Every structure is written in C-alpha cells, then in structure tokens.
Amino acid sequence: MKKVDITYRYEARDDQPRLLPPDSTAALVRLDGGNREFAALLDQVTDETGAIQRVIPVDPRDLGLLQDSGATPRQTPFAAVVGCSDARVPVELIFNQGPNDLFVIRVAGNGLGPDVLGSLKYATENLGGSLRLIVVLGHSGCGALTAAVDVFLNPVDYLPLATKSSLRNILDRLLIVVQTSAKRLLAAFGPDIAQRPGYRQALIETSIVTNAALAAHSISEFAPNDPSRLKAAYGVYLLETREVWAPRPGELKGTGLAEAPRDLAGFVELGDALVQSERIISFLKSQK
Numbered sequence: 001m002k003k004v005d006i007t008y009r010y011e012a013r014d015d016q017p018r019l020l021p022p023d024s025t026a027a028l029v030r031l032d033g034g035n036r037e038f039a040a041l042l043d044q045v046t047d048e049t050g051a052i053q054r055v056i057p058v059d060p061r062d063l064g065l066l067q068d069s070g071a072t073p074r075q076t077p078f079a080a081v082v083g084c085s086d087a088r089v090p091v092e093l094i095f096n097q098g099p100n101d102l103f104v105i106r107v108a109g110n111g112l113g114p115d116v117l118g119s120l121k122y123a124t125e126n127l128g129g130s131l132r133l134i135v136v137l138g139h140s141g142c143g144a145l146t147a148a149v150d151v152f153l154n155p156v157d158y159l160p161l162a163t164k165s166s167l168r169n170i171l172d173r174l175l176i177v178v179q180t181s182a183k184r185l186l187a188a189f190g191p192d193i194a195q196r197p198g199y200r201q202a203l204i205e206t207s208i209v210t211n212a213a214l215a216a217h218s219i220s221e222f223a224p225n226d227p228s229r230l231k232a233a234y235g236v237y238l239l240e241t242r243e244v245w246a247p248r249p250g251e252l253k254g255t256g257l258a259e260a261p262r263d264l265a266g267f268v269e270l271g272d273a274l275v276q277s278e279r280i281i282s283f284l285k286s287q288k
C-alpha cells in the first residue's frame, strides 16, 4: 500500500496574496477541480509501495502570519458550504481547500433550519467582498435521509420519534423530499418498482440529490440579481468514489457540482436526469 501525505504548506518566501475566484463560475470550477484532485489522489493508492503527496498551499495572511502583532486575519471565503455533519465528509479536505477558503455550516442531513439560514444570511451580508458561491452538499448513504425513507416506507417507525422533537424537526423537513422522490421513481418505472430489492436504496439516493437541490434552490433568495457575483449550487459527495455527483440531462454519470434548479422546469429536468442516471438505475437493477 502506498503512503499518502496531504500537506498544508506555508512557505515564508511566498508573499504573493492568494487569488480569489473573480466570479461564481470560477469559484465553482475551483471547487470541482479540488474535488477531482482529491478523488484522483486516492485513486492512485494501490498495493504498490511508494508515496504520493498533495500539497495545499496556505497563504500566510490566512493564519495571521504577516499581520502586525495582535491583528487578526480578515475572513475571506470564496464559497459557503452547507454540508452534513457526517464525519466521513470533511468539507475542506474533499475540495482540496485550506484555511479561510470556505465558510462551512454542517448539520445532520444538510437541512435549512433557522441557525443554518441565519449563518448564510450573515455570510452573504458580511463576506460579500470575497463570497462567490453557496453550495449545498449532500452525501451518499446519508443517515438523516435513510431515516426519512424508512419512516416513509413504514410510517409506524414515526411513533418512537414523535416524542423526540429534536430528531423530528430534522426528519419532518425531509419527508416531503422523500415523497416527491418516490413519486418520480414510480412515474418513471411503474408501480412494481417498489417491490424491487434495490428500491429502498434507490429512493434514499434519489432523495439525497433532491434534498440538496431543493435546499440550493431555496437559498437562491440570498443571491443577488447578478449570478456572476453569487450563485447557489449543489452536489452529492459519493463516499464510494470520493467524487461529487450531480445528475445532468443527457449525461449518464454527471460529476461535479451543478447550479441550483431555478424553477419547476429545472426540477422536472433534474428528476428526468436522476431516473436516467447510471447510479440510480444500478440500485434498481441490484438484487440485494
């Protein structure tokens, strides 16, 4: 097995300020590129020995190293990311970013509760000089969506949660997403689909994408009229391949973040791309 080093490197001689993405498209390209590099880095791990290394340069200003003594670094993230608390999805690491790059909010199921919305409001009102993108990032196998799908498939499971308001608050918001996803699968594959062994898994993974896309659509309210200055995007981090996935029309695979659907037509398009995607079809074909 190869040795892998991922290093944050600050070099004293590097006194050039870090360049921020000039617009939202450049911010999205930077995150996609970072994730591709992260996924590819670990793809190189084979049974051979040797070492592979990824160096993430750190601007000394972001650690307060070039400030006058006592001064704190200025906060200048280029993207805000709403992600799941799941310990397997460390946001900076999977996008190959360093300190002061991302404004990260993590809650179970990456839902938009009051504290998440308040944090985003703060970011858009106070970090507008650098902030170019808001991302909602779901991930495969998410426990929150899995629990919501299990309640949807077997409503009796809701009863033990009825008296646990903190968990119920997370779950209640997700049930509408699960219901919509179930209807979409039913419309695409017919009523027998629910009998297939892989249906539950397909419904979980369809709901994870829909949840992230709906949240990204909802937070477009924070984006100004000029989408080049700030826009909303979404994606799903696949634990299996370490790549970010977002289904797109006409693409079977669909790697990288996607812009938030703008309207009903955008969601219809997303629904079509989801049910035609290699990933969802593979669950439905599964015999497990």
Ligand SMILES: [Zn+2]
Pocket: 084, 085, 086, 108, 109, 110, 139, 141, 142, 143, 144
């Ligand atoms: Zn999760």
